[in-house]
Amino acid sequence: MIQTVALWVVLPVLSVAVLLSVVRLAIGPSLPDRVVALDLITTIGVGIVAGAALAWEQPPLLDVGTVLALVSFLATVAFARYIERGIRSWSSNG
Amino acid sequence: MVVEWVTVGLLLAGTFFMLVASIGVVRMPDVYLRMSCTSKAATLGGMCLLTAYALQHVSDAGLAVRAIATAVFLMLTAPVAAHMIGRAAYRLGVPLWVGSCCDDLKGAYSADGNTLRSQPAVAVAERHGQP
Numbered sequence: 001m002i003q004t005v006a007l008w009v010v011l012p013v014l015s016v017a018v019l020l021s022v023v024r025l026a027i028g029p030s031l032p033d034r035v036v037a038l039d040l041i042t043t044i045g046v047g048i049v050a051g052a053a054l055a056w057e058q059p060p061l062l063d064v065g066t067v068l069a070l071v072s073f074l075a076t077v078a079f080a081r082y083i084e085r086g087i088r089s090w091s092s093n094g
Numbered sequence: 095m096v097v098e099w100v101t102v103g104l105l106l107a108g109t110f111f112m113l114v115a116s117i118g119v120v121r122m123p124d125v126y127l128r129m130s131c132t133s134k135a136a137t138l139g140g141m142c143l144l145t146a147y148a149l150q151h152v153s154d155a156g157l158a159v160r161a162i163a164t165a166v167f168l169m170l171t172a173p174v175a176a177h178m179i180g181r182a183a184y185r186l187g188v189p190l191w192v193g194s195c196c197d198d199l200k201g202a203y204s205a206d207g208n209t210l211r212s213q214p215a216v217a218v219a220e221r222h223g224q225p
Binding site: 002 | 101102113116128132136139140143147151181183
């Protein structure tokens with residue numbers, strides 16, 4: 001039953017969630033909006049990996065989820081530093 | 095049998111929270127409100143799904159501990175990432191939603207943005223319209 005739920009409920013609904021986040025990634029008016037959408041997509045990716053590991057009984061997939069969580073955090077922090085450094089160089093130039 | 099039902103419940107709850115987070119990120123009016131969706135609902139959803147995985151494989155300690163460790167890592171890093179991106183958005187000057195009641199950070203950052211000055215509690219209370 002768990003495999004059925006994971007395959008026919010968790011994975012389709014999470015795919016819809018990723019599509020909704022991609023909408024915000026495409027239209028998001030400011031750069032932080034897009035970074036937030038990207039962060040959400042990778043967090044949902046961790047959920048998709050957990051669901052896929054349950055649906056197809058593939059335990060090695062769990063490592064993919066761990067690495068995805070690590071990379072998501074580092075990417076968000078790097079984007080935040082990048083945005084703040086951009087502000088500083090603009091204010092020193094102008 | 096009970097464990098199976100709890101696992102299915104956690105799976106459905108995690109899926110629901112992640113769907114709510116993505117709906118919120120599309121529907122919310124400004125970046126700060128959108129961030130509250132991704133940093134709370136999506137993290138809770140991910141933790142539910144990973145806990146469901148750990149419950150399903152509770153007899154295999156290596157798998158269960160890895161899943162729990164990933165869930166704890168998500169819980170620890172989501173607030174830090176949301177704080178950093180929110181600070182960057184505020185300093186970039188991303189506008190608040192017009193319906194927001196007040197901006198307690200206004201004027202609190204120094205000109206170069208490196209120091210944050212705290213404000214007297216009386217001034218903050220006045221801005222909120224309380225005695």
